[in-house]
Amino acid sequence: MPGRARPERRHLAEPPDVQAASRCVNGCTRGPVARDDVRMTHPNLRADGADRAAARRSLEGLALGDAFGERWFPLFRDPDRAFQEIQARRTPPEAEWHWTDDTALALAVHRVLGEYGTVDQDRLAACFADTFHADPARGYGHGMHVLLPELLAAPERWRALAPELFEGGSLGNGAAMRVAPLGAWFHADLARVTEQAVLSAEVTHAHPQGIAGAVAVAVAAALSVRGELSVAAVAEATPEGVVREGLARAAALPFTTAPWKAADILGNGRRIRADDTVPFAVWTAARHPDDLTAALWSTAEGFGDVDTTCAITGGIVAARTGLSGVPAEWLKRREALPLP
Numbered sequence: 001m002p003g004r005a006r007p008e009r010r011h012l013a014e015p016p017d018v019q020a021a022s023r024c025v026n027g028c029t030r031g032p033v034a035r036d037d038v039r040m041t042h043p044n045l046r047a048d049g050a051d052r053a054a055a056r057r058s059l060e061g062l063a064l065g066d067a068f069g070e071r072w073f074p075l076f077r078d079p080d081r082a083f084q085e086i087q088a089r090r091t092p093p094e095a096e097w098h099w100t101d102d103t104a105l106a107l108a109v110h111r112v113l114g115e116y117g118t119v120d121q122d123r124l125a126a127c128f129a130d131t132f133h134a135d136p137a138r139g140y141g142h143g144m145h146v147l148l149p150e151l152l153a154a155p156e157r158w159r160a161l162a163p164e165l166f167e168g169g170s171l172g173n174g175a176a177m178r179v180a181p182l183g184a185w186f187h188a189d190l191a192r193v194t195e196q197a198v199l200s201a202e203v204t205h206a207h208p209q210g211i212a213g214a215v216a217v218a219v220a221a222a223l224s225v226r227g228e229l230s231v232a233a234v235a236e237a238t239p240e241g242v243v244r245e246g247l248a249r250a251a252a253l254p255f256t257t258a259p260w261k262a263a264d265i266l267g268n269g270r271r272i273r274a275d276d277t278v279p280f281a282v283w284t285a286a287r288h289p290d291d292l293t294a295a296l297w298s299t300a301e302g303f304g305d306v307d308t309t310c311a312i313t314g315g316i317v318a319a320r321t322g323l324s325g326v327p328a329e330w331l332k333r334r335e336a337l338p339l340p
Contacts, residue, residue, distance in 0.1 A: 054184035061318020067097035067334045069310030097333045100139040102311040106178040119199040125155035162206040169206025173277040176213035177308045180315025183221030193222045212243040213274025224320040246279035255287045259301035268304025281312035
């Protein structure tokens with residue numbers, strides 16, 4: 001296991017521009033409708049307080065998983081050392097755990113839901129572009145480095161540009177990694193969860209399996225809030241294709257399986273594809289539905305794209321648990337979220 005090949009880290013070893021990112025997340029400036037107009041024209045703006053609370057819990061857990069998972073990349077520690085420390089459940093000693101693009105884009109989704117009460121795709125495209133522009137060193141994949149700068153001036157162009165990524169659209173894990181708070185927001189209506197997850201994914205991930213990954217994670221987060229999370233239920237709600245097939249394999253995998261072995265069977269995100277990422281992350285979330293700390297440790301054992309798998313798992317589990325039971329030192333070290 002320690003010698004297993006792992007992906008080269010995507011992001012630059014530069015300190016993030018936290019202030020710029022905070023300004024963007026707290027006030028994306030472009031979009032087809034001004035905020036004051038949104039409050040008058042969108043009847044779904046006022047979400048139930050429980051919906052907002054669930055989404056906030058999910059977002060906090062997603063960011064914690066993202067920052068925690070980031071600690072295990074070779075940029076910060078040798079893979080053999082990382083494996084030993086994870087097995088020993090030894091907390092990473094760094095004083096600051098910065099989150100990555102997973103959280104940055106999840107914050108943008110949360111922002112749009114807070115403004116509109118639904119996914120407005122042009123507004124979401126604008127927020128994604130602004131978020132990237134504020135801090136492109138958060139670890140964005142190649143596709144986002146191509147797409148998001150193009151959307152700065154004309155966010156509505158996502159309709160033409162997203163399908164051109166990777167000859168038919170991206171089937172990467174980017175739409176899945178950011179969507180758990182959306183699933184938590186709409187948890188009372190699973191049909192709405194699916195509808196809104198599709199809308200959120202299409203802006204950047206036009207491939208049906210990139211979209212399917214987002215649907216699966218959103219449904220998992222919604223079921224988590226409801227106390228109904230199971231891998232089989234997530235698989236049943238996921239569109240047909242390789243993501244659903246991976247979830248079906250995950251549903252048949254006993255929770256007594258060691259997480260590193262489960263990652264070998266299901267994938268660990270190393271290929272940066274939704275089908276290689278979502279099944280394992282949903283499996284570890286369902287393995288520890290009421291224990292966020294245990295869920296993140298189990299997910300980290302899988303290595304691979306570990307910030308993203310931990311972000312997905314964290315967003316699903318925390319939609320139910322919040323940060324309850326998480327060690328205080330973890331919360332102190334995790335980079336704060338720029339939320340009111």
